[in-house]
Amino acid sequence: MSGGAVLEGVLERITYANEENGWTVARVDAGRGDLVTVVGALLGAQPGESLRMRGRWGSHPQHGRQFQVDNYTTVLPATVQGIRRYLGSGLIKGIGPKTAERIVDHFGTDTLDVIEADPKRLIEVPGLGPKRTALIGAAWEEQKAIKEVMVFLQSVEVSTSIAVRIYKEYGDASITVVREEPYRLAADVWGIGFLTADRIAKAVGIPHDSPERVKAGLRHALSLSSDQGHCFLPEERLIAEAVKLLQVDTGLVIDCLGELAEAGEGVERQRVPDPENPSGTVTAVYLVPFHRAEVSLAAQLRRLLEHPEDRLAAFAEVDWEVALGWLAKRTGAELAPEQREAVRLALTEKVAVLTGGPGCGKSFTVRSVVELARAKRAKVVLAAPTGRAAKRLAELTGAEASTVHRLLELKPGGDAAYDRDRPLDADLVVVDEASMLDLLLANKLVKAVAPGAHLLLVGDVDQLPSV
Numbered sequence: 001m002s003g004g005a006v007l008e009g010v011l012e013r014i015t016y017a018n019e020e021n022g023w024t025v026a027r028v029d030a031g032r033g034d035l036v037t038v039v040g041a042l043l044g045a046q047p048g049e050s051l052r053m054r055g056r057w058g059s060h061p062q063h064g065r066q067f068q069v070d071n072y073t074t075v076l077p078a079t080v081q082g083i084r085r086y087l088g089s090g091l092i093k094g095i096g097p098k099t100a101e102r103i104v105d106h107f108g109t110d111t112l113d114v115i116e117a118d119p120k121r122l123i124e125v126p127g128l129g130p131k132r133t134a135l136i137g138a139a140w141e142e143q144k145a146i147k148e149v150m151v152f153l154q155s156v157e158v159s160t161s162i163a164v165r166i167y168k169e170y171g172d173a174s175i176t177v178v179r180e181e182p183y184r185l186a187a188d189v190w191g192i193g194f195l196t197a198d199r200i201a202k203a204v205g206i207p208h209d210s211p212e213r214v215k216a217g218l219r220h221a222l223s224l225s226s227d228q229g230h231c232f233l234p235e236e237r238l239i240a241e242a243v244k245l246l247q248v249d250t251g252l253v254i255d256c257l258g259e260l261a262e263a264g265e266g267v268e269r270q271r272v273p274d275p276e277n278p279s280g281t282v283t284a285v286y287l288v289p290f291h292r293a294e295v296s297l298a299a300q301l302r303r304l305l306e307h308p309e310d311r312l313a314a315f316a317e318v319d320w321e322v323a324l325g326w327l328a329k330r331t332g333a334e335l336a337p338e339q340r341e342a343v344r345l346a347l348t349e350k351v352a353v354l355t356g357g358p359g360c361g362k363s364f365t366v367r368s369v370v371e372l373a374r375a376k377r378a379k380v381v382l383a384a385p386t387g388r389a390a391k392r393l394a395e396l397t398g399a400e401a402s403t404v405h406r407l408l409e410l411k412p413g414g415d416a417a418y419d420r421d422r423p424l425d426a427d428l429v430v431v432d433e434a435s436m437l438d439l440l441l442a443n444k445l446v447k448a449v450a451p452g453a454h455l456l457l458v459g460d461v462d463q464l465p466s467v
């Protein structure tokens with residue numbers, strides 16, 4: 001594609017519009033004879049409007065040459081014909097093509113000024129009563145508000161696509177939120193992170209050392225650490241990283257962190273064992289969802305361990321020499337002593353962890369656990385964090401395996417279909433590549449394990465962090 005370009009023309013028709021994100025395919029008359037296809041976020045643009053669009057030219061493999069819109073401004077039509085088409089486009093609830101024609105016939109080129117300044121005068125038009133006149137006035141104000149928001153957001157260097165998301169989230173309050181609380185965007189609007197919110201905040205004049213900026217930066221530093229597999233950061237490390245990120249005084253960061261923790265504004269502080277010195281402690285700082293998930297996960301694991309029922313009770317009195325001999329004949333291989341102990345542990349303890357590096361025999365141990373459980377007609381459920389790992393687990397065991405998300409019927413941003421109130425129908429739940437589970441997903445998974453069922457977590461402590 002070529003560099004930045006400007007295209008001016010009249011919006012003739014909208015071919016497609018996604019109401020969720022504002023992405024639009026439209027045809028524009030640029031005064032060159034043929035209509036031009038434009039694509040991009042055009043929230044609020046209506047047929048009949050004159051548009052000044054900034055973007056770039058490109059070529060679609062199926063639809064040919066088109067203009068990709070990055071942002072745009074509108075100019076209201078000035079001719080009778082343009083006003084008639086503009087009003088009749090469906091822009092205003094209560095005005096169709098025929099009504100638009102009657103209104104424009106009555107007021108001529110003053111039509112838009114009348115609707116803007118004195119909409120009650122619309123009652124002068126034959127067939128328009130007070131109720132419909134009020135409806136038209138309200139719809140006009142709504143459309144005007146959308147355009148005002150879009151113009152303001154573009155003035156502070158917000159791209160049209162992000163502006164659409166902001167408007168969808170806050171509506172008429174968008175300008176107030178962006179001016180006064182720009183860092184809310186990072187928490188509320190999908191696709192806007194701290195860095196984008198920080199750029200917008202700078203554009204609207206938020207000071208570099210604003211406490212709200214520092215607090216948002218602290219939350220951002222914790223979020224970055226969670227992407228690296230951490231559940232929390234030691235307080236001193238968090239302060240150092242925030243100072244480096246924000247380029248502000250250490251004292252200001254310490255004060256803002258204290259305010260965040262005391263007010264419960266998204267972070268939690270707690271003394272925990274020092275990961276680098278087991279005999280000592282550190283002050284850990286969590287994002288609230290991660291702290292709640294960690295506390296909940298610990299409680300759920302204790303619940304599984306202490307529940308009196310055992311859905312694999314048959315293995316409490318099994319003759320292990322006989323069982324392992326049967327297994328060796330079935331698989332054609334003997335288990336090493338440590339593997340034998342791991343198999344016994346997984347089938348007699350309600351929560352077990354099988355760990356070790358590549359080539360240590362984890363896979364064959366898992367297969368052995370599953371073979372023995374299925375021999376006792378136990379209901380076995382197999383899962384892994386990724387589709388690739390689930391496929392490998394299925395091939396290894398000869399049984400169906402799924403991703404954890406699919407197992408729990410977990411939708412993005414939503415709750416799981418299976419949880420403590422509706423547990424999985426399984427006697428044994430085996431999760432491979434468990435090191436790739438993040439804390440939030442692990443909590444949801446363990447909640448869904450039925451009381452009395454066994455949970456086997458398999459993984460390599462030195463493997464990849466959570467996904």
